[in-house]
Amino acid sequence: MLRWAIFIVIYLALALYTLQALKAATRYPWVYYLFIALSLLVLGNFIYQFTLGEVPGRVLSRPKSYAFGFLLTMMAFQLITILFLFSEDIFRLLAGIYHKFFGVTKTFTIPERRRFLSLLGMGIAAIPFGALLYGMYKGKYNYRVLNYDLEFDDLPSAFDGYRITQISDVHSGSFDNREKIEYAIDLINRQKSDVLFFTGDMVNNKSEEMHPWKQLFATLHAPDGKFSILGNHDYGDYVDWDTPEAKSQNLQDLMALQKEMGFDLLLNESRYLQKENDRIAIIGVENWGRGGFKKAGDLKKASDNIMKDDFKILLSHDPSHWEDVVINDEYHYHLTLSGHTHGMQFGIEIPGWIKWSPVKWRYKYWAGIYKELGQYINVNRGFGFLGYPGRVGIWPEISVITLKKKV
Structure with missing residues (x-):
């Protein structure tokens, strides 16, 4: 009081x-x-x-x-x-x-x-x-498609020109305009990428927030599949549950929802994508975040079934995981896809001139492409919004990444 x-x-x-x-x-x-x-x-x-x-x-x-x-x-x-x-x-x-x-x-x-x-x-x-x-x-639904071309010396030849679409931080509990979300889903599908990755935070708190949007997100399509991971909000940690069992059931329901929508949810697991005689490894970890966030991610466990010399794409919700763990790991993770920061939903971006948001004072890697020790990360600015119900300068993002073999 x-x-x-x-x-x-x-x-x-x-x-x-x-x-x-x-x-x-x-x-x-x-x-x-x-x-x-x-x-x-x-x-x-x-x-x-x-x-x-x-x-x-x-x-x-x-x-x-x-x-x-x-x-x-x-x-x-x-x-x-x-x-x-x-x-x-x-x-x-x-x-x-x-x-x-x-x-x-x-x-x-x-x-x-x-x-x-x-x-x-x-x-x-x-x-x-x-x-x-x-x-x-209007700003919160001002969707932007951001295209990146990334070159790698050791990209398997069959994957030269391979297109990836990444979305992150849906936060479906905040949506209030179905027409705008339908437009965004159509925009994602129009990219015609080979594979789709979702990097966490499907909901704000509860799995039921996704129910009105389940059928719409089920229409997302990619020939080589849709893969997803969990973000910190997906665990229900920010809700006062009546019982531990209710919280656990909520997470199980969210996992089931993702499966119903056609996502292959990676829980400290890996998969291979095959083209001709070549393959690349997809690794997905549970949330691992610095500064009080859940640390359920286990990179070693997630990589148990892949080879050290595989070309690797890692899905990890929080970019602090990349900074603190991934880039110094004995395995070389060629590309990491993250989200989490939302770019704070507020900032100034003029391509080629300025990229600023107050979130940079907390996260060194907070939006876009970064490269350290020969490894890339893309920090997606997020699809949805949370807290402040809008976006100013840092618009909702659909990332499209084309893998290129360096010649």
């Missing part, structure tokens, strides 16, 4: 400070009242969804997700506006101290400086405010 009281006080203080900027920028009272009403509505909805509207089992429901999204949007506007207004207040405070101690009676002021800074602050704050709203309205 104390945490809620502290949060409410801070939020209202930010809102009142921002209101001062509005009063400096405009003389229309209806603007003040509209801002006050929106601020209270966003706060009230957030408190309701996370208290009285709480879904049993600590599940992050869609209403809670949107409540968080609107709160984030409003607070981003407030904080950026306040930065400008606060700088003016600090200047006035320091000037007042200077005048008092040095007996200065005349003060130099820029006419309407406070109004100018208020307008400037709100103008700049409007950019993330609008971007976050756009991210919730």
Whole structure:
């Protein structure tokens, strides 16, 4: 209860400070009242969804997700506006101290400086405010197909030009637009890749979240098969289950669902893909993540039935596994496919110029292709979304990787 009281006080203080900027920028009272009403509505909805509207089992429901999204949007506007207004207040405070101690009676002021800074602050704050709203309205379904050509000296000749489609982090419990998901599934199929890999987090928490989408995802097609692994959210670790048996049953149900949809779920296992007289090994590990995430992945066990000199593609949900374990393993894993980070669903990407997201402060390898010690990883930016119900700058991704034999 104390945490809620502290949060409410801070939020209202930010809102009142921002209101001062509005009063400096405009003389229309209806603007003040509209801002006050929106601020209270966003706060009230957030408190309701996370208290009285709480879904049993600590599940992050869609209403809670949107409540968080609107709160984030409003607070981003407030904080950026306040930065400008606060700088003016600090200047006035320091000037007042200077005048008092040095007996200065005349003060130099820029006419309407406070109004100018208020307008400037709100103008700049409007950019993330609008971007976050756009991210919730359209950005989360702004699917992008990203194509990569990767060359290998030891790629078996029959696999030269072999096409892989990777998707990751579906988070089906967050979906709220069937038409957009149908479009995305069709977009995946239109890539006409040889094989399809899904690298974990089919659901947010419970297997039942996938029920409305099961038949749709069953239409995904690849001639050489569909392979999948588990992500940290698939185990149901973020739900308060009534019994351990209920949690275990949920995982079994999710595994069965994946099979029904045509996925070959790899649980620390391997498979071979054969073309003519050549083959490549597909290895799938359970989730292994740094920083408190489940470490069920067992690379040694998953690779028991493959040869050291095989060409290997590893499916591992969390890219920290690649950094901490895979690239230094005695086996050479030519290509690892991961997800997990979502690119934080927020950032700036201009191909060839800039790729930035706050998630880079936690994950060294957070989006796209990286190469270390002659081994590649692709960190897929994710198909779905979680928490903030949108995406800004880091769009949902369908990765298409073409394997090439270096000549």
